[in-house]
Amino acid sequence: MNKKKNAASGLRQLLIPLIALGILIVFNLIRDVSFFSVEMRVNNSGNVVLAGNLISIIDTASELAIIAMGMTLVTAACGGQDISVGAVGAISGAVLVKVLQAMGGITALSVVAAFAAATAVTILFKLFNGTLVAVFRIQPMIATLILFSCGRSIAYWINGSATPQLTSPIIDSIGKTIPGIPVPTPVFAVLLVALLLVLIFKFTSLRLYTQSVGINQGAARLNGVNPTVVKLISFVILGVCVSVAALIGVSRLGQLNHKTLLVDIEMDAILAVAIGGNSLAGGKFKLIGSVMGAYIIQMLTTTLYAMNVNPVNIKAYKAIVIIIIVVAGSPVIKNALTSLFKKRRPAKAQTEGVS
Amino acid sequence: MEDGIVLTMRGICKSFPGVKALNNVDFTLRKGEIHALMGENGAGKSTLIKVLTGVSDYIKDEGSIRIEGIEGEAKIHSPQQAQEVGISTVYQEITLCPNLTVAENMFIGRTRGPLVHKKDYEKRATEILRDLGIPARASQELSRCSLAVQQMVAIARAVDMKCKVLILDEPTSSLDDKEVERLFELMRDLKKKGVGIIFVTHFLEQVYAVSDRITVLRNGELVGEYLVENLPQVELVAKMMGKSLDDLAELERIGQKSGAGEEVVYEAEDISSSECRPFDFSIRAGEVNGFTGLLGSGRSESVRAIFGADRVTGGKVKVKGKPVHITKPHDAMKNGIGYLPEDRKRDGIIADLSVRENIILALQVIKGMNRPISRAKAEAFADEYVKALDIKTASLDTPVGSLSGGNQQKVILARWLLTHPQYLILDEPTRGIDVGTKTEIQKLVLKLAEEGMSITFISSEIEEMLRTCSRLIVMRDRKIVGELTGDDLTQVQVMKTIAGGEQ
Numbered sequence: 001m002n003k004k005k006n007a008a009s010g011l012r013q014l015l016i017p018l019i020a021l022g023i024l025i026v027f028n029l030i031r032d033v034s035f036f037s038v039e040m041r042v043n044n045s046g047n048v049v050l051a052g053n054l055i056s057i058i059d060t061a062s063e064l065a066i067i068a069m070g071m072t073l074v075t076a077a078c079g080g081q082d083i084s085v086g087a088v089g090a091i092s093g094a095v096l097v098k099v100l101q102a103m104g105g106i107t108a109l110s111v112v113a114a115f116a117a118a119t120a121v122t123i124l125f126k127l128f129n130g131t132l133v134a135v136f137r138i139q140p141m142i143a144t145l146i147l148f149s150c151g152r153s154i155a156y157w158i159n160g161s162a163t164p165q166l167t168s169p170i171i172d173s174i175g176k177t178i179p180g181i182p183v184p185t186p187v188f189a190v191l192l193v194a195l196l197l198v199l200i201f202k203f204t205s206l207r208l209y210t211q212s213v214g215i216n217q218g219a220a221r222l223n224g225v226n227p228t229v230v231k232l233i234s235f236v237i238l239g240v241c242v243s244v245a246a247l248i249g250v251s252r253l254g255q256l257n258h259k260t261l262l263v264d265i266e267m268d269a270i271l272a273v274a275i276g277g278n279s280l281a282g283g284k285f286k287l288i289g290s291v292m293g294a295y296i297i298q299m300l301t302t303t304l305y306a307m308n309v310n311p312v313n314i315k316a317y318k319a320i321v322i323i324i325i326v327v328a329g330s331p332v333i334k335n336a337l338t339s340l341f342k343k344r345r346p347a348k349a350q351t352e353g354v355s
Numbered sequence: 356m357e358d359g360i361v362l363t364m365r366g367i368c369k370s371f372p373g374v375k376a377l378n379n380v381d382f383t384l385r386k387g388e389i390h391a392l393m394g395e396n397g398a399g400k401s402t403l404i405k406v407l408t409g410v411s412d413y414i415k416d417e418g419s420i421r422i423e424g425i426e427g428e429a430k431i432h433s434p435q436q437a438q439e440v441g442i443s444t445v446y447q448e449i450t451l452c453p454n455l456t457v458a459e460n461m462f463i464g465r466t467r468g469p470l471v472h473k474k475d476y477e478k479r480a481t482e483i484l485r486d487l488g489i490p491a492r493a494s495q496e497l498s499r500c501s502l503a504v505q506q507m508v509a510i511a512r513a514v515d516m517k518c519k520v521l522i523l524d525e526p527t528s529s530l531d532d533k534e535v536e537r538l539f540e541l542m543r544d545l546k547k548k549g550v551g552i553i554f555v556t557h558f559l560e561q562v563y564a565v566s567d568r569i570t571v572l573r574n575g576e577l578v579g580e581y582l583v584e585n586l587p588q589v590e591l592v593a594k595m596m597g598k599s600l601d602d603l604a605e606l607e608r609i610g611q612k613s614g615a616g617e618e619v620v621y622e623a624e625d626i627s628s629s630e631c632r633p634f635d636f637s638i639r640a641g642e643v644n645g646f647t648g649l650l651g652s653g654r655s656e657s658v659r660a661i662f663g664a665d666r667v668t669g670g671k672v673k674v675k676g677k678p679v680h681i682t683k684p685h686d687a688m689k690n691g692i693g694y695l696p697e698d699r700k701r702d703g704i705i706a707d708l709s710v711r712e713n714i715i716l717a718l719q720v721i722k723g724m725n726r727p728i729s730r731a732k733a734e735a736f737a738d739e740y741v742k743a744l745d746i747k748t749a750s751l752d753t754p755v756g757s758l759s760g761g762n763q764q765k766v767i768l769a770r771w772l773l774t775h776p777q778y779l780i781l782d783e784p785t786r787g788i789d790v791g792t793k794t795e796i797q798k799l800v801l802k803l804a805e806e807g808m809s810i811t812f813i814s815s816e817i818e819e820m821l822r823t824c825s826r827l828i829v830m831r832d833r834k835i836v837g838e839l840t841g842d843d844l845t846q847v848q849v850m851k852t853i854a855g856g857e858q
Contacts (some may be wrong), residue, residue, distance in 0.1 A: 205719050205727040208712055215705045222664055222694065222702050223770075224685035224720035284707050 013277040013284075016329040017292040020275065025301050028306075035306055038151075040182065045172060050182045053302055061298035062186030063245040066193050067265055068272035068290040070234075070241030073197075076214045077234040078133050079272045079282030080140025082126070085242050087151025089262035092246035094158035097166065097256045106168035115247055122246070123239035125151075130235030134228040148266070155258035164259045166250065175251025186248045190291070193244055197237070197287060210234060214282030236301040268297055275325055296325075357673075359386045360423065361519045361551040362407075367418035369402055376402040380577045382570055384520060384551040389542055391554045391562040391583075394572035395595055395650040395815070400555055403572070404522055408444050409437040423519060432571055443513030444522040451509055453498035457484070457491050460682075461512045483511050486539060503534030514545060520546065522553045527561060541566045557651045558832050559588055559854065573597050589854035595649065598819070598846065617638035619676065620809045621661070621692070621778050626670030628660035633670065634835050636661065636828070638778065638809045645820040646810045648830035648853055657696050657830065658780045661811075662687045662694040675777075688721050694770035697782040697813070699760065703767045706756030710748050711737040713755045715768045721774055739770035744830060745795070761792040768796070778809040785814060797823050816845050817845055829853055 011018075028035040038052035054330060067085050074082050099114035100106055125147060132143035169179075177184050201207045213227045214222040221227055223234055242262075249261050275288025275296055300321055304314050369377040377399050384390050394400050405413035407420065409431040422429045422440050431437045437444075444693050451460045458480035459483075461802055480493035489507045491500050497508065506526055513521055523542070527535045542552055542565055554566055562569060562583070571578040571594045578594050588596075618640045627633040631653050638644055646654035659665045662682045672681055674690045681687045687694065696702035705713055714737045722728065727735070737751045744765045748758055756764050764784060771779055783802065785793040791846040800823050804810055814820050816850040820827060821844055829837040829852040 193538075203726050203727065206724060208708075208716065208727075209724060210718060211708060211712075212705045212716060215707045216701075219696075219705055221698055221700050222684050223717050224683075224688045225716075226683075226685070 013286055014292070015326065016277055016298060017275055017289055020296050020325050021292065021299070024296065024303060028303055032306070035303070038162070043177070045169075045176075045179075047177055047179045048182055049177050049184070053306060057295060057298045057302050058070075058187050058224055059184040060302070061294045062184075062190050063248050063262060064265060064268050064272060064298065065190045065236075065291045065294035066161065066241050066245045066248075067262075067269045068276075068294045069193060069197060069287050070238030071269045072273050072276070072278055072285050072287055073210060073234040074140070074231075074238050075270075075273050075278060076282055077210045077231045077281055078140050078286040079214055079280075080133070081266075081273075081280065082123075082129055082144045082235070082238060083141055083266045083270075084129060084144040084147035085238070085245075085269060086262040086265045087148050087155075088122055088125045088239075089242050089246040089249065089265065090152050090155035090258045091125060091158070092118045092136075092153040092243045093250045093256050093261045094258055096247060096250060097122045097164050098158050100166065101164065106170055108168065108170060111170055111174070115243070118246065119243040120239060122199075122243040123236050125194055126235040127232065130232045133235070134231035147176030152258055159256065159258065163255050165255045167254055169252045171254055175248060175254065186252070189244055189248055193241060194287065194291065200237075206230075207231065211284050215284070223282040268294070271322060272297055275322075275329070277329060297322075360384070362423070363385050363419075363421045364407065365421075367406060367420075368416045369406055369413065370416055372672070376575050377406070377415075377728060378575045380572065380575070382577075383580065384435065384553060385568075385622050386423075386519075386551055387546050387549045388567045389546055389554055391556065391566040391569045392572070393562065393569055393591065394578075398572040399575040400572055400593070401524075402575070404444070404524060404553070404555065405693065407431065407437070407520075408442060408522065409433045409435075421619045438516060438518075441517060441519035443516055443520070444524060445506065445509045445513055445526055446524050450777045451497055451498075451505065451512075453505075455497060456493065457495050457497055457500065457508055458493035460497050460508055461493075461515060478716070479515075483515050487511055487514070487544060489541070489676070498780055502751065503530050503536065503537055506530070510541060510545075514548075514550065518550065520551050520553065522555070524555045526554075527556060527558060530660035535561065557649065559591065560832070562600075563588060564592075571595055584787045587854075589850050590650070592850050592854045596815075596850075598817075598850075616642075616807065618676065622673040622676075623661065624671040626660050626672060627668045628656065628665040629668060630665045631656035632833055633659050636816070640777075640809055641804050641807045642826065643804045643810045643812055643824050644826040644828065645814070645824035646828050646830060647813070647817065647820055647849060650815060652830040652853075653833035654694065654828075654830050656833070657835075658694070658782055658811055658813065662692060662780060664694065664696070677688065685720065687772065691775075691777040693717070693774055693776035693779045695764075695767050695771060695779070695781045695784055697786075699764055699767065699786075704755050704763050707754050709752045710741065710746070710755050710758070710766055711751040713766050714740055714773060736773055737769075740773060744769055744772075744799075760804050761788040764788055764796075765792070768799075772803075776808065778811075779803070780811045780813075782813045783815065784812070785819060817849055821846065821849075831855055 035053050038050055038054055040048055041051040045050050071081060071085065091235055096114045096118040099117045100110055103110040103113065129144050129147060132138045133140050173179070174185055209225050209230045212223070213230045217227045245262060250256050270280070272288045272293030275293035276286060276291070278285045278289055300318055301314060304317050309317060360383060364380065364382040367377050367642065380399065380403060382403065389779045392400050393401065402413065406415045411433070414432060420429045420431060420825065425440055429440050431440065431442070452463065455463065458477045461480050462476045463481070477493045484491055484493060487507070489504065489511055491504050491508060493819060497505060510521070517845055526538060530538065546552060554562070566583050568580060568582055570580045571591065573595060574597070584658060616639055619637050620640050622637040624635050625633040626636065634657060646657055648654050661666060663683045663686055665788065667682045672679055679686070679690055681690065684694070705716065713735050715733045718736070719728050736753060740746070741748065741751065745770065746762050746765045748762060755763055758766065768784065784796050788796070797819060800810055800812055812820060812823050825840065827839045827849065828835055829839060829849065836855060839848055839852065
């Protein structure tokens, strides 16, 4: 019985994203069933790949989904968000390309080395944010505003104004598809990062620590948890996420443009966290919610494109839908719905929360 | 209004959701008197002051306030209005601007129109400072004055605003003895000039050194108004705690008489923290001791220093004879010390997390982040303690925040018992808990001690401490003033020790 209850309370948090996803699906079903058609197609490089809106959605949303997972952790631990993920992603991409260039050619080894270097640098920048937040107790939004505004300039210093091209089958395999595998590689990257985090949560008590610090930092400290360390860890994990996202972003286009790499992704990532039913004030969190949030945002965008909405106007339409989702998930509406629910089933309500 | 009275408050009521902070409280202030407002924390002193000074959210629900020279009821709905009718307040923390001069601080916000005549008000400030004997120059930057002088400047500012009622809210808590004496001289001086002073403090001696009259509040209600000479210090303590001395003599101690083993489990020499002065302390295996004193006497701060909850600033600590360094809670936990904090909601529970997670938290931290307790094990642990302590919860997955206060407290108790500490500190474990649970917790404490655990037990209810402790450390004004054991463990003796001296 306990397990049932637990599953039910878990679902409650995912109610809003599930409903949003459902509405988007139903809307598209009514609008145009062919939106969901998936076909096999031969792409430019001669590989057989899956194609269609759905594939495009889960492919395109990969960077967002990965960063949203990291953002979820930072949000949970610090009760605030890192708005510098896009800008630091540009730095990560710049380091990646710089190291690749320095190593001469693009080989599997050089890509691994470049990615390692880029990840190390990204983690350092995230630790800078983390230190401001965890040690100096600056509001996360303010602390990360610094790199938000200067991150792309740093990326520019690393590589100059050039937009270096990376043409190699290895890069294509990362950013697009691996020959013989019809599913885009970024999708696997999302799975990989998710798996990594799930394993971390399984083999450490980081989830308990993070939630404790996010809910009641003072009490967590009195129970021997070190809030500073927990917050720094969340920033390190976000750094890894950003670095992976930057690698995908660069590989997808086969070029580095420090102005456009992962641009505007911070706001979408925060949104994904919120749509996923996670409190932006920190505390309890569900990674799967944020991932769903990322796909919902991308599905919305793709739907609007499919409806031939002028790209200039897309942001406005997106905003309207997001207002609805966020308000529907707000405590006021939630409480109203809960009390409605309780009135209809008073017997059940009484058994809850024995006091 | 009667002659010689500057302020009357009658039948003041103020409620907050779920709490009646003030219930039908009367207060009278006469011209040229220093009137101490006394009560434990939460007695309603601050609420009464805030009602009187028009702090937002503290507008009185019922009652009337009258002030000399004002027809009918005084309307006080904002601090500005309070100042206009002649009520000035000087708070514990200095609320002036440190980077302005003394004179600027005295006149800031009081000049009419945009033009300021620096010469004029510096001259005026100098006069006032000289008049009140405050050792500061008008043109001096405020931050260069000592805290005491800053406080005096704040008072001077209030006095110059033609106040009839001057409220001093804990003005002495950051001053040393000499500075306190200087402040008192200023207060006596103002008294001669006819100002009515409301003096809020928790230092009992200071009340007797300077006040004429005392009003005692308890639990939001008026206990009474007394002339200082008619209220010996020990009776004041009794009134603040809501006891009468005659009752006390008859109550009997049923607590732990001996039971303590020989081995000293914890020993501290000159331990101090950012919040408490150095003190010595030790506890033996199987001993239940208590820290007692009025709220704010430093008893919680002392045990927090032991646990490393505040910044530890010094001292030598030994656990079972071995020197250790305890500077943060984690150190204490590794040495087998547990701590149930006074403020359950703020420092104890992680409200949104489940009962299970709350119970295993401390044990998990001791084991380390890399060795997570499996779900199955966590459930077994939680289940065991939910049954043992009879915690009433819908399930182990219920957020602890939705449990009743008593059950939340048991969850935190379970959290620490699960770590099998050798020394457990319980700060107000029975506050806000129904009587049945209280007795359960007291019994549990005695049982644990019998099994060899050392326990420090703190409670505002002296009976409870006498029932459980075999040794009481008495604190007053953040100092240990006595230690009672054996036959001295009676309410009367405790009160006398808290009150100090032979009054």
